[in-house]
Amino acid sequence: MLVIRPIAQQDFPTLKQFAIESGHGFTSLPVNDALLQRKIDSSLAAFSEVSMTKREGLYFFVAEDSETSKVVGTCAIDAAVGLSAPFYNYLLGKQVHSSARLGIYNVVETLTLTNDYTGVSELCTLFLQESARHGRNGRLLSKSRFLFLAEFSTLFDHRILAEMRGVSDANGNSPFWSWLQEHFFTMDFPTVDYLSGIGQQDFIADLMPKFPIYANLLSKEARAVIGHTHSNTQPALRFLEEEGFSWRGYVDIFDAGPSVECELSQIHSIRNSRHAWVAINDEGLCDVHSADYYLISNTQFADFRATLAQLSLSDSPTTTGLPTVTLSEKVARLLKVQAGDKVRIVKI
Known part of the structure; x- marks a missing residue:
């Protein structure tokens, strides 16, 4: 992983x-x-x-x-x-060389340094x-x-x-x-x-x-x-x-x-990402395992961590309006998060 x-x-x-x-x-x-x-x-x-x-x-x-x-x-x-x-x-653009009197119309591609x-x-x-x-x-x-x-x-x-x-x-x-x-x-x-x-x-x-x-x-x-x-x-x-x-x-x-x-x-992935609260439960993952893979990261700066995993996601929002995502102990450890922490997720 x-x-x-x-x-x-x-x-x-x-x-x-x-x-x-x-x-x-x-x-x-x-x-x-x-x-x-x-x-x-x-x-x-x-x-x-x-x-x-x-x-x-x-x-x-x-x-x-x-x-x-x-x-x-x-x-x-x-x-x-x-x-x-x-x-x-270089910007690929066009220049037109034409003469109505001669009935000539040529479009030429150009490369301009920008x-x-x-x-x-x-x-x-x-x-x-x-x-x-x-x-x-x-x-x-x-x-x-x-x-x-x-x-x-x-x-x-x-x-x-x-x-x-x-x-x-x-x-x-x-x-x-x-x-x-x-x-x-x-x-x-x-x-x-x-x-x-x-x-x-x-x-x-x-x-x-x-x-x-x-x-x-x-x-x-x-x-x-x-x-x-x-x-x-x-x-x-x-x-x-x-x-x-x-x-x-x-x-x-x-x-x-x-x-x-x-x-x-x-x-x-930015437009569709959202925050979620972390729950940790290895046993629960076997019963309510999602078939979908998610990109998931912590919300830390210097200790930023991200990985890809199958997650158990509760679509029922908490009182704060955020869903809860259930992680295995291993994934939580890799992401440096604990139960109650906030993560960012997006479905792949």
């Missing part, structure tokens, strides 16, 4: 291993000890105190196997992108080891962040963004970047991906084309991958689409992977 918790310093060796396993194109986990440590430090600082308003901060989580205590995955929320360093995207997502909160760094990619583990890891967003919504922007990894091959070659490299750069895709991941992005402003790019001038291979995701990222995209995320024309400037977004209040 997996439980989601904030990252700790002891997780550094595992995080570095994830950086190696994630491969090319996974910009938020570069193989760089100093940067990975900065990410842990940033998360520890973010979880050290609850702010009353939105500010920069990285909330980094790991998935831990409760049976083996082994960490098998990560996910994170960046509270506000683009404030300390520019956050670039900073439109500045200040938006981002879901990032979703990685699950291959050995753990079974059952509902991927869904838990991805969607557990929504319970944290729901519980502490004042820390985040009203728009939530997720950048999807674009198309590249096993050697890290991106068809989209290959075209940009040929005409504007002399660096291969793994190099620019790494530089971006460690925060050295000055070359973007220096070397990126300053004017919109006509998409029809790109190579056939580059045009074909605009807005498409890497095969390893397609399950993560499906989870987000289930939640109401959609693509609005923004793509990554390196591999042209889509950036999807949703209003925080309209995310399915």
Whole structure:
């Protein structure tokens, strides 16, 4: 059984291993000890105190196997992108070239460099080891962040963004970047991906084309991958689409992977989540066991915990208007809750 918790310093060796396993194109986990440590430090600082308003901060989580205590995955929320360093995207748009006199009307797609997502909160760094990619583990890891967003919504922007990894091959070659490299750069895709991941992005402003790019001038291979995701990222995209995320024309400037977004209040798991009081009863679960799986989290900040379990839920509200959820001793222990505590739940 997996439980989601904030990252700790002891997780550094595992995080570095994830950086190696994630491969090319996974910009938020570069193989760089100093940067990975900065990410842990940033998360520890973010979880050290609850702010009353939105500010920069990285909330980094790991998935831990409760049976083996082994960490098998990560996910994170960046509270506000683009404030300390520019956050670039291409926006896929259209320009019309027409002449009524000649009877010619042509619509041409363009790619325009933007900073439109500045200040938006981002879901990032979703990685699950291959050995753990079974059952509902991927869904838990991805969607557990929504319970944290729901519980502490004042820390985040009203728009939530997720950048999807674009198309590249096993050697890290991106068809989209290959075209940009040929005409504007002399660096291969793994190099620019790494530089971006460690925060050295000055070359973007220096070397990126300053004017919109006509998409029809790109190579056939580059045009074909605009807005498409890497095969390893397609399950993560499906989870987000289930939640109401959609693509609005923004793509990554390196591999042209889509950036999807949703209003925080309209995310399915946030909109449908609710609080409940905790009851603990191992024996009762056998009789009134619900067949439905629920995402469930405590309401703590620094000690946030979330997991996925079948729950016994009383639909009859208490005097406070909240239902009561019956947990097993094991689930209650993993969530660090006791009878009478409040949790947040949403049906999967």
